[in-house]
Amino acid sequence: MRNPHSNGNLPEETEENGFGDGVILGLDGGATSTVCVCVPFFPYGDRFPEPIPILGRAVAGCTNRNSVGETVAKDSLEQVISEALLQSGSDKSDVRAVCLGVSGVNHPSDQKMVENWIRDMFPSHVKVYVQNDAIVALASGTMGKLHGCVLIAGTGCIAYGFDEDGREARASGAGPILGDWGSGYGISAQALTAVIRAHDGRGPETMLTSTILKALGLSSPDELIGWTYADPSWARIAALVPQVVSCAEAGDEISDKILVDAADDLALSVKAVVQRLGLCGEDGTAPFPVVMVGGVLNANMKWDIGKEVSKRINRYFPGAHTIIPKVEPAVGAALLAMNFLTVQIDGS
Amino acid sequence: MRNPHSNGNLPEETEENGFGDGVILGLDGGATSTVCVCVPFFPYGDRFPEPIPILGRAVAGCTNRNSVGETVAKDSLEQVISEALLQSGSDKSDVRAVCLGVSGVNHPSDQKMVENWIRDMFPSHVKVYVQNDAIVALASGTMGKLHGCVLIAGTGCIAYGFDEDGREARASGAGPILGDWGSGYGISAQALTAVIRAHDGRGPETMLTSTILKALGLSSPDELIGWTYADPSWARIAALVPQVVSCAEAGDEISDKILVDAADDLALSVKAVVQRLGLCGEDGTAPFPVVMVGGVLNANMKWDIGKEVSKRINRYFPGAHTIIPKVEPAVGAALLAMNFLTVQIDGS
Numbered sequence: 026m027r028n029p030h031s032n033g034n035l036p037e038e039t040e041e042n043g044f045g046d047g048v049i050l051g052l053d054g055g056a057t058s059t060v061c062v063c064v065p066f067f068p069y070g071d072r073f074p075e076p077i078p079i080l081g082r083a084v085a086g087c088t089n090r091n092s093v094g095e096t097v098a099k100d101s102l103e104q105v106i107s108e109a110l111l112q113s114g115s116d117k118s119d120v121r122a123v124c125l126g127v128s129g130v131n132h133p134s135d136q137k138m139v140e141n142w143i144r145d146m147f148p149s150h151v152k153v154y155v156q157n158d159a160i161v162a163l164a165s166g167t168m169g170k171l172h173g174c175v176l177i178a179g180t181g182c183i184a185y186g187f188d189e190d191g192r193e194a195r196a197s198g199a200g201p202i203l204g205d206w207g208s209g210y211g212i213s214a215q216a217l218t219a220v221i222r223a224h225d226g227r228g229p230e231t232m233l234t235s236t237i238l239k240a241l242g243l244s245s246p247d248e249l250i251g252w253t254y255a256d257p258s259w260a261r262i263a264a265l266v267p268q269v270v271s272c273a274e275a276g277d278e279i280s281d282k283i284l285v286d287a288a289d290d291l292a293l294s295v296k297a298v299v300q301r302l303g304l305c306g307e308d309g310t311a312p313f314p315v316v317m318v319g320g321v322l323n324a325n326m327k328w329d330i331g332k333e334v335s336k337r338i339n340r341y342f343p344g345a346h347t348i349i350p351k352v353e354p355a356v357g358a359a360l361l362a363m364n365f366l367t368v369q370i371d372g373s
Numbered sequence: 374m375r376n377p378h379s380n381g382n383l384p385e386e387t388e389e390n391g392f393g394d395g396v397i398l399g400l401d402g403g404a405t406s407t408v409c410v411c412v413p414f415f416p417y418g419d420r421f422p423e424p425i426p427i428l429g430r431a432v433a434g435c436t437n438r439n440s441v442g443e444t445v446a447k448d449s450l451e452q453v454i455s456e457a458l459l460q461s462g463s464d465k466s467d468v469r470a471v472c473l474g475v476s477g478v479n480h481p482s483d484q485k486m487v488e489n490w491i492r493d494m495f496p497s498h499v500k501v502y503v504q505n506d507a508i509v510a511l512a513s514g515t516m517g518k519l520h521g522c523v524l525i526a527g528t529g530c531i532a533y534g535f536d537e538d539g540r541e542a543r544a545s546g547a548g549p550i551l552g553d554w555g556s557g558y559g560i561s562a563q564a565l566t567a568v569i570r571a572h573d574g575r576g577p578e579t580m581l582t583s584t585i586l587k588a589l590g591l592s593s594p595d596e597l598i599g600w601t602y603a604d605p606s607w608a609r610i611a612a613l614v615p616q617v618v619s620c621a622e623a624g625d626e627i628s629d630k631i632l633v634d635a636a637d638d639l640a641l642s643v644k645a646v647v648q649r650l651g652l653c654g655e656d657g658t659a660p661f662p663v664v665m666v667g668g669v670l671n672a673n674m675k676w677d678i679g680k681e682v683s684k685r686i687n688r689y690f691p692g693a694h695t696i697i698p699k700v701e702p703a704v705g706a707a708l709l710a711m712n713f714l715t716v717q718i719d720g721s
Contacts (some may be wrong), residue, residue: 196575200601200602202565202602203562203565203598203601204569218547222552225646226645227544227642250548250551253547253551257605294575297574297575298573298574300574
């Protein structure tokens with residue numbers, strides 16, 4: 026079943042879709058949009074071409090049925106898949122596998138339902154995988170290999186890892202009430218708290234007060250309370266991270282401490298996962314990848330949270346090498362599908 | 374207009390309602406219920422009889438229209454007032470003033486609306502006051518006098534104060550997102566976070582794990598995440614305070630630290646208010662009352678949070694004397710009405 030032509034270069038093209046061994050669909054079902062990419066199938070384990078050839082790419086709205094309802098979610102999924110296939114010049118019969126990464130906050134039964142929707146769209150031989158978005162993010166940094174640790178820090182944060190035997194572990198990812206202080210939400214909530222504390226006399230003055238009030242168009246810290254509870258969206262709070270970073274860059278001590286604490290906490294999440302899985306080996310120096318994903322880690326500012334986290338991880342584990350993925354999560358999902366498919370082919 | 378008979382004893386009884394100078398209604402509009410008491414009018418400034426004679430007392434459901442809707446809120450208010458008057462043998466024409474304490478989270482326009490509802494229930498000469506629940510709580514400890522500081526720590530927490538000139542200040546009371554760590558919610562959220570951190574390897578083991586899981590009927594810390602986000606009610610989280618206290622009493626260091634931090638934070642809120650108002654005088658030793666209210670402060674356990682807060686307040690301000698009110702908030706509202714009414718009578 027292995028493609029004899031895939032020796033590290035592109036697979037041989039055919040007349041139908043340009044790639045004889047079929048295509049893989051990778052999907053990233055995010056909170057606001059859904060991305061679908063169509064890539065040629067390469068047996069996993071062979072060297073992938075760089076960059077990965079993207080035959081088609083389409084974007085649709087959110088496909089989380091808890092957000093948008095079942096009908097809209099299903100229609101968007103159909104639409105984004107059809108568009109990506111159309112762009113690639115392929116049709117459903119060319120598809121060998123589909124892999125969708127979805128946010129970890131969904132219930133397992135939700136994942137099963139989405140899996141069944143996709144299954145119903147394709148012939149029965151097509152493999153369908155629905156995976157936690159953290160696993161897909163790991164795959165986007167390791168080119169599909171499920172080994173090492175991924176740290177995601179955007180609105181929320183989570184550390185997730187796999188050892189060579191497929192054992193999994195996670196840390197953080199428990200949401201704002203349960204203390205994800207390294208997340209974008211956690212950083213911003215602490216900044217807002219610092220403004221309130223300075224205002225009512227419990228804490229020291231901070232540059233965050235004028236910076237955040239200006240960003241939100243408010244005239245007094247008293248108005249922050251109304252603003253905060255007017256809309257329970259975590260992402261709206263988390264959007265204040267750039268203000269915290271700019272205050273820290275300008276020398277504000279309170280902001281600096283919030284970011285240092287966040288970097289400590291994020292590195293601690295990775296440490297917990299690595300230790301539970303023994304990724305660092307018995308002497309603590311074995312090499313393993315740590316994939317870093319999300320707006321908090323890749324903000325590319327002077328006060329570089331991602332770099333601070335990397336430093337701390339390397340202090341814990343000299344063998345850890347941090348990776349910022351070169352491909353988007355949807356491509357990670359496609360690479361993961363190739364991994365699963367190749368294992369199944371080899372194993373059958 | 375002053376009652377010539379009120380010389381510190383009960384006012385003279387008359388045939389109609391037992392008290393010649395009319396009655397006062399005090400209401401406490403809490404999150405789950407509304408209490409109304411009917412008490413005889415005493416000119417404020419005279420010595421009140423102890424205990425305050427309660428002529429009637431009634432309880433109805435929540436009267437917050439944001440919780441239960443306008444019709445239900447208004448009906449409950451009518452009902453609880455009628456019942457209290459009926460019990461006291463008085464009718465609406467005997468009422469001199471009505472004071473309602475409502476939770477500070479409501480919008481000013483909500484307070485105005487409730488004020489108008491009550492006004493419409495009574496003849497036009499009846500004075501109607503709608504006040505923040507913190508002010509009513511202060512009055513319940515100072516027998517109606519608006520001077521000093523009140524600290525409320527229940528599900529939420531707030532420090533609120535008045536100086537002799539009527540200047541006000543507050544600290545905390547900004548809700549869970551904005552760091553009210555000394556509140557029942559704050560204490561419990563930190564305890565839940567400690568369980569998650571112990572479980573995923575970021576933090577030390579704690580007795581809180583088994584104690585909280587048992588209290589909630591859960592079998593694993595993983596289930597805590599679902600439990601926490603299944604219902605956004607702050608009171609449900611805050612109800613775990615007794616578990617934290619019992620773990621601290623049994624020697625659990627994590628729980629002890631959470632409670633010590635909470636006591637520090639609550640005392641700091643009082644300190645901020647006292648300093649802004651200068652209640653402690655220029656040399657920091659002037660006497661003033663600190664009224665302590667709410668389940669977190671009056672839990673009456675071996676690990677006594679209220680006592681720890683008092684100790685800290687007295688370390689800051691040797692002149693502070695902490696008071697646990699002997700009367701319920703509804704009576705505090707009635708005492709406050711007498712204060713306002715007497716000032717208006719004296720001033721007119």
